[in-house]
Amino acid sequence: MRRIAVTNQKGGVGKTTTTVNLGAALAHLGQRVLVCDFDPQCNLTVHLDVDPASEAPNLYDLLHGRASLSEVALATEHERLWVAPAGVDLAGVELELANEVGRETILGRALDADAAQGGESYDILLVDCPPSLGLLSLNALVACEEVLVPIQAEFFALQGLGKLLEVVGLVQQRLNPKLRISCLVSCRYDPSTNLSRAVIADVREHFGEILAETVIRRNVKLAEAPSHGKTIFAYAPDSRGAQDYLSLARELLGAVAGA
Amino acid sequence: MRRIAVTNQKGGVGKTTTTVNLGAALAHLGQRVLVCDFDPQCNLTVHLDVDPASEAPNLYDLLHGRASLSEVALATEHERLWVAPAGVDLAGVELELANEVGRETILGRALDADAAQGGESYDILLVDCPPSLGLLSLNALVACEEVLVPIQAEFFALQGLGKLLEVVGLVQQRLNPKLRISCLVSCRYDPSTNLSRAVIADVREHFGEILAETVIRRNVKLAEAPSHGKTIFAYAPDSRGAQDYLSLARELLGAVAGA
Numbered sequence: 001m002r003r004i005a006v007t008n009q010k011g012g013v014g015k016t017t018t019t020v021n022l023g024a025a026l027a028h029l030g031q032r033v034l035v036c037d038f039d040p041q042c043n044l045t046v047h048l049d050v051d052p053a054s055e056a057p058n059l060y061d062l063l064h065g066r067a068s069l070s071e072v073a074l075a076t077e078h079e080r081l082w083v084a085p086a087g088v089d090l091a092g093v094e095l096e097l098a099n100e101v102g103r104e105t106i107l108g109r110a111l112d113a114d115a116a117q118g119g120e121s122y123d124i125l126l127v128d129c130p131p132s133l134g135l136l137s138l139n140a141l142v143a144c145e146e147v148l149v150p151i152q153a154e155f156f157a158l159q160g161l162g163k164l165l166e167v168v169g170l171v172q173q174r175l176n177p178k179l180r181i182s183c184l185v186s187c188r189y190d191p192s193t194n195l196s197r198a199v200i201a202d203v204r205e206h207f208g209e210i211l212a213e214t215v216i217r218r219n220v221k222l223a224e225a226p227s228h229g230k231t232i233f234a235y236a237p238d239s240r241g242a243q244d245y246l247s248l249a250r251e252l253l254g255a256v257a258g259a
Numbered sequence: 260m261r262r263i264a265v266t267n268q269k270g271g272v273g274k275t276t277t278t279v280n281l282g283a284a285l286a287h288l289g290q291r292v293l294v295c296d297f298d299p300q301c302n303l304t305v306h307l308d309v310d311p312a313s314e315a316p317n318l319y320d321l322l323h324g325r326a327s328l329s330e331v332a333l334a335t336e337h338e339r340l341w342v343a344p345a346g347v348d349l350a351g352v353e354l355e356l357a358n359e360v361g362r363e364t365i366l367g368r369a370l371d372a373d374a375a376q377g378g379e380s381y382d383i384l385l386v387d388c389p390p391s392l393g394l395l396s397l398n399a400l401v402a403c404e405e406v407l408v409p410i411q412a413e414f415f416a417l418q419g420l421g422k423l424l425e426v427v428g429l430v431q432q433r434l435n436p437k438l439r440i441s442c443l444v445s446c447r448y449d450p451s452t453n454l455s456r457a458v459i460a461d462v463r464e465h466f467g468e469i470l471a472e473t474v475i476r477r478n479v480k481l482a483e484a485p486s487h488g489k490t491i492f493a494y495a496p497d498s499r500g501a502q503d504y505l506s507l508a509r510e511l512l513g514a515v516a517g518a
């Protein structure tokens with residue numbers, strides 16, 4: 001199973017939108033995909049029409065050792081797409097688990113345990129992270145082998161990348177030698193401004209070999225889909241947003257094939 | 260001194276852009292303004308052309324009791340506008356201060372101590388918060404009497420407001436009875452989509468009496484200004500962005516006058 005953490009501590013760049021719709025696009029192309037909501041805001045959970053206040057077990061219970069991944073994962077209305085929802089209590093884990101031994105490895109160990117017990121088998125796991133580099137994001141970086149970084153082509157995007165690379169480097173050295181940044185994805189791209197073009201040119205110069213060819217363009221259908229509890233493929237399958245995420249999914253699958 | 264926390268745990272809604280440019284607009288109208296960068300991303304610090312890696316004392320030192328506000332605050336090139344910068348270490352305080360007695364009251368006590376010792380006197384203090392409701396944001400909510408909430412007229416904006424109101428309520432009950440949400444401000448507004456109009460109508464229905472009349476429209480000049488280390492007034496004084504933040508500043512000052 002390919003495990004990918006979708007993270008960027010800069011807020012509002014398109015992490016949740018990418019996790020949901022890239023996940024759905026990969027499922028569309030025949031992959032069995034599990035998307036996890038590791039953000040206490042529960043945006044991904046709501047985007048896929050699950051109630052964050054539901055009594056059913058969620059990732060908060062998994063982190064406290066009270067539920068396995070198989071008990072948390074739910075089927076969605078989309079074939080081959082499952083979701084492991086967040087709960088309203090998830091914000092508490094940063095402090096609740098602060099003194100736990102191996103606190104950064106809880107998610108990784110839970111995923112390994114589930115696979116060992118013959119849980120549902122997925123081809124790809126995507127973890128949506130909160131806009132910070134705290135304990136939840138660290139758990140995702142330790143549990144995964146790849147990092148996918150959505151960026152918005154604006155000035156602050158460049159400032160945050162340095163810090164993110166530093167943290168990924170530390171996790172590689174100390175906790176997870178397999179971890180690598182596999183892909184930077186330009187999201188919410190507005191080709192009409194000089195700013196966007198200038199920032200993307202800058203990113204291509206410094207990170208050219210990992211910058212995805214596919215650019216996710218600004219498309220209001222992507223911002224409307226969550227209010228209907230649907231992925232872009234169920235809400236507006238002919239939209240630019242659906243095309244762009246399908247092209248990104250193909251690029252991601254092609255990257256492995258060529259590896 | 261009017262103390263205002265600029266916060267919303269939803270990422271990328273315009274917190275930093277609002278703190279810098281509302282601060283500059285208030286200074287433009289004759290107020291003495293201090294803006295504080297309480298976000299470990301250091302976006303506000305860089306926006307005002309200060310180096311987050313500088314050796315000079317910053318808010319990280321203030322939180323550890325090693326520097327007072329007067330020692331941290333720096334003049335900017337704008338008359339009547341000062342900045343208390345963040346440092347690259349600020350991300351560490353969530354865990355470093357987790358077990359400190361009264362950990363949520365550190366900023367408030369430092370501001371009180373500085374005023375008592377005859378520190379620089381400001382009319383208005385604005386605190387830019389990170390996209391989370393952790394220890395840094397709680398310190399801002401305890402230290403301030405007002406909360407200004409930038410919102411982006413998109414679906415996830417509504418989802419987060421409930422949680423923010425809940426946390427503000429808890430802070431009011433347990434730590435700071437004076438705290439109130441004084442203003443919701445629609446930022447990055449794009450009048451051309453049905454989504455924006457529908458969300459704003461929804462917000463007006465639920466929060467009409469605190470929703471600012473002024474709407475901050477999408478304006479690329481606001482996104483370009485940070486790469487020049489300038490406020491919108493120094494970078495593009497005739498832009499829509501400058502007009503909108505000036506109108507918001509007038510509204511904020513009028514609100515007090517009428518109080």
Ligand SMILES: Nc1ncnc2c1ncn2[C@@H]1O[C@H](COP(=O)(O)OP(=O)(O)OP(=O)(O)O)[C@@H](O)[C@H]1O
Nearest residue numbers: 011012013014015016017131188218219223270413
């Ligand atoms: N390509 C796009 N076109 C138009 N709107 C988009 C696009 N991608 C995301 N959005 C919208 O932009 C906003 C931010 O996106 P999203 O919530 O996915 O970002 P995020 O990085 O997950 O934010 P946070 O840091 O709060 O977790 C949302 O309102 C979303 O609907």
Ligand SMILES: Nc1ncnc2c1ncn2[C@@H]1O[C@H](COP(=O)(O)OP(=O)(O)OP(=O)(O)O)[C@@H](O)[C@H]1O
Nearest residue numbers: 011154270271272273274275276390447477478482
């Ligand atoms: N009115 C506007 N018009 C155009 N761009 C804007 C506007 N307001 C903010 N921006 C841009 O949108 C992006 C997000 O804004 P900003 O960084 O101020 O949000 P934030 O809430 O502080 O984000 P974070 O949650 O990461 O702290 C930035 O690239 C900024 O330049």
Ligand SMILES: [Mg+2]
Nearest residue numbers: 015016039043
């Ligand atoms: Mg998100």
Ligand SMILES: [Mg+2]
Nearest residue numbers: 274275298302
């Ligand atoms: Mg900010």
